[in-house]
Amino acid sequence: MALGDEESEQRQRFAEALRHADVSLEELWLRYFTIGGHAGQFEVEAYIHGAMALPSLQRDILAHALNERLDELHSGAPRAPYSVDASEKTADDGPDGAPDAGADDGSE
Amino acid sequence: MSVDLPLADEITAVFARATKMLLTEETVAHALRLITDAATAAIPGAIGAGVSLIDGSGLRQTTAASDAVVAEADALQYELGEGPCITAWASGETVLVEDLASDRRWRRWAPAAASLGISSSVSCPLLSGGLALGAVKVYSDGGQFPGNGTVRLAELFAEQATLFVIHSHAREAARTLSDRLQESLAQRDTISMAKGLLMARNGTNDDVALRDLMMLSRQSGKPLALVAAELLAAARPFEN
Numbered sequence: 001m002a003l004g005d006e007e008s009e010q011r012q013r014f015a016e017a018l019r020h021a022d023v024s025l026e027e028l029w030l031r032y033f034t035i036g037g038h039a040g041q042f043e044v045e046a047y048i049h050g051a052m053a054l055p056s057l058q059r060d061i062l063a064h065a066l067n068e069r070l071d072e073l074h075s076g077a078p079r080a081p082y083s084v085d086a087s088e089k090t091a092d093d094g095p096d097g098a099p100d101a102g103a104d105d106g107s108e
Numbered sequence: 109m110s111v112d113l114p115l116a117d118e119i120t121a122v123f124a125r126a127t128k129m130l131l132t133e134e135t136v137a138h139a140l141r142l143i144t145d146a147a148t149a150a151i152p153g154a155i156g157a158g159v160s161l162i163d164g165s166g167l168r169q170t171t172a173a174s175d176a177v178v179a180e181a182d183a184l185q186y187e188l189g190e191g192p193c194i195t196a197w198a199s200g201e202t203v204l205v206e207d208l209a210s211d212r213r214w215r216r217w218a219p220a221a222a223s224l225g226i227s228s229s230v231s232c233p234l235l236s237g238g239l240a241l242g243a244v245k246v247y248s249d250g251g252q253f254p255g256n257g258t259v260r261l262a263e264l265f266a267e268q269a270t271l272f273v274i275h276s277h278a279r280e281a282a283r284t285l286s287d288r289l290q291e292s293l294a295q296r297d298t299i300s301m302a303k304g305l306l307m308a309r310n311g312t313n314d315d316v317a318l319r320d321l322m323m324l325s326r327q328s329g330k331p332l333a334l335v336a337a338e339l340l341a342a343a344r345p346f347e348n
Contacts, residue, residue, distance in 0.1 A: 030288070033292060057319070071329070
């Protein structure tokens with residue numbers, strides 16, 4: 001099956017962020033595995049290449065692993081997006097602003 | 109000797125070892141020995157064959173030798189730091205010695221090997237990817253050896269030996285979990301405990317707990333593993 005729109009969008013922005021991360025797929029998978037990812041390296045590679053779907057939690061863990069890598073590099077590159085940001089807003093009134101507007105102040 | 113395996117391979121190899129899917133050390137040694145015997149029997153004029161393994165730091169060992177002459181000629185190469193097998197390993201190309209007595213490439217090794225009764229040799233590198241793992245060599249005491257057919261045969265035996273050597277490397281690498289993997293598993297464990305803590309505290313399931321951890325990590329700008337460790341540390345009120 002083809003990737004859904006939301007997943008496809010997330011994957012494309014992930015792939016874009018990956019270009020700035022200077023990290024091998026092997027190393028990225030290890031980081032993903034370390035923070036609790038369940039998918040195998042094959043599945044992760046297939047997802048990155050758009051050949052296979054991953055559940056949203058696994059996509060987000062992968063995005064988080066990549067973002068931690070970008071943080072390490074103090075990279076100014078855009079971070080990989082999370083699926084929850086697009087589909088739902090946090091129930092509690094946290095300090096983070098609305099994700100849709102372009103007024104992303106990038107604080108913290 | 110160890111090689112860097114991709115981590116997923118490493119985990120796979122650990123399980124393969126645990127479930128006895130990998131050949132034992134004895135089986136691999138026996139297979140290499142059979143290859144040297146086969147090479148000796150198949151190549152006209154050959155008096156013996158051997159497999160040398162050489163790692164990046166220059167540590168050498170002959171893991172299979174069809175007889176004592178081969179073992180001795182190889183030991184001389186390692187001792188003197190020169191010889192056709194070392195050249196084959198270093199260059200990644202087959203080294204043919206047609207007439208040892210008149211060969212000037214290894215001034216110390218050649219006369220010593222000649223005194224063992226060796227007059228010619230073929231050494232083929234064991235190649236895996238871009239890596240030279242060692243060499244297979246066939247020594248001869250004369251006759252029609254060595255021609256092009258001999259070289260091709262020796263290379264075929266080298267390819268065969270390479271498969272077993274790669275296999276034994278995977279086995280070696282899987283003997284112990286690498287530091288990198290241990291560290292990864294320890295962090296994963298910490299994160300799992302922190303998930304459990306959040307689940308108990310908030311009455312949520314593990315997916316939600318992991319999302320909570322990711323959110324804490326994003327909000328604090330700290331790595332997820334650190335956030336998890338801090339949560340666990342803060343949850344020990346009776347520590348004295």
